[in-house]
Amino acid sequence: MSLDFDSARMANPNLREEHHEWRRQLRKFIDTEIMPYAEDWDEACHIPIELWPKAAAVGLLGLGYPEEFGGVREGIDSWHMWIANEELARIGVGGIPASLMVHGIGLPPVINWGSQALKEMVAPPVLSGAKHIALGITEPGGGSDVAQLATTAVRDGDHYIVNGSKTYITGGMRANWVSTAVRTGGEGAKGVSMLLIPTDAEGFSRTQLDKKQGWWASDTATLYFDNVRVPVENLIGEENQGFLVIMTNFNGERMGMAVSMEASGRVCLEEAAEWARERKTFGKRLADHQVIRHKIVQMKQKLNATQAYIRMCFESLEAGNANPGDIALLKVQASETMEFCAREAMQILGGIGYMRGSRVERIYREVRVNAIGGGSEEIMRDLAARQYGL
């Protein structure tokens, strides 16, 4: 079948045998350890905690992190990352990668900006799947305008005293630590710091946000800080330099999201094409009605464009000359493509698509979190306009 998940992926000349091997082995892991249970976990809004050590053993959690903390970085490049995010999206249950891989946004601030002691404390247990970390930026008062955040950290001897709250935090119910954006200085971006807050500290509490449109398997939380005392050694990077830490985190997150959105769109294509070949109306296959044929190839057209764009961005990241404006717009390209593919696939499936229990129906409900989280479409366009000097 030429429009299945694999056939609809255009060739990438950057891939070497070890990349193909990584895909083979990872797919085997996912097909054995995740696929058979994925839908049940989503319906139950819960992923068994044993999945993390298993994902660590296959190399998924450690992907791209330094060997000294139990990761695997030597010889690893963007193409390994692409494959990992793509294969995880193929599950068709977005809440699973969102939660399983949330250290992908929580840990880099510590790895890239934290002290050696902080890294040694946090990275090994997170990468082995024994402990968990989350990223806390968004607040009830707003997520897009990061520079206006209101959670405060006031210095008191060798501690900060933290007050405020964070919301929509992925992995927040499970996290042992949260890389948290706090206000340590004056107004605006220049008063923001990143602080690693342990969730067993006194004055910390959390509640689960368990009624979401999608991403059910993922635990999302609101976090409360009530005079939480955090040692100053937990500062990530320099005081009042947190904005830089947050911004450098975003490129990786956006690339990962773009990859997973394209792959989710490809799942929709696969399911829609298969259905259109089987289903007959008015005496012929759906695939033989021109309206439906065109829908399907339009999905493919947009997926092709997104794949090529992803590849171009990864190539420029590998070469060290990536343009953040291009990456921001890639995220928009990918969310629009995912939205289009989810819509058209649902339409082609007809009534059956509206029933729960298929990847398309789930992906349809997961479009918006991708179009809003990690930088919304509007914010991405704004960022790009600034980058392009408009």
Place this chain on the structure above:
Amino acid sequence: MKVLVAVKRVVDYNVKVRAKADGTDVDLNNVKMSINPFCEIAVEEAVRLKEAGVATEVIAVSVGEKSCQEQIRTALALGADRGIQVETDGKVEPLVIAKLLKAVVDKEQPQLVILGKQSIDGDNNQTGQMLGALANMGQGTFASEIAVEGDKVNVIREIDGGLQTVSLSLPAIVTTDLRLNEPRYASLPNIMKAKKKQLDVYTPDDLGVAVTSHITQIKVEAPAERKAGITVKDVEELVDKLKNEAKIIS
């Protein structure tokens, strides 16, 4: 104890194979290739013997074109220590493969050789047995359990009537059946390490074996398509048709 494992590159078991339009062979153009599933089981068993402290070194050997190095790397990622490729061109018959493996056995002197019971391309089910004869070693084919005890290996074999246990003096040949084990997935760190493991390449000339051919393939064609079924009204009609049309019950 050294263990030699043979691995073969074959069309992936998920692929629906097609005959070439001219009927000369199976169409391998742009087809996904993998390690033969029975060979993967052989690698897993050898690696388990090493993990249990029974084996000291696991060597993966493959006979084939340069591309079969991919399957050797897979075996190395799964835990084999080093690889050997015997580089050949085009199709090679089981007897020649067995002769080449015999030459590798002479060179490496393994105590145990594990092979798949058959490969899912030709489904010949011959290589292990031929190697046993050529190397003058005892063989335990279709293994569903292996236990090494001193200078013997006990093999539980899957046979038509049930299970049979044979005790072989080492060195010996074992071929794997489906239930011997469930192969692991290679982790990313092991895939990366496999790139650096030793992989030696020999030609049949190096091993003093002539690649000859005794079989001519005349034609490859797809099996006839299954005809559409029919719906019967009730059990009586079904029984009637089975008796009088299909004539499979009386």
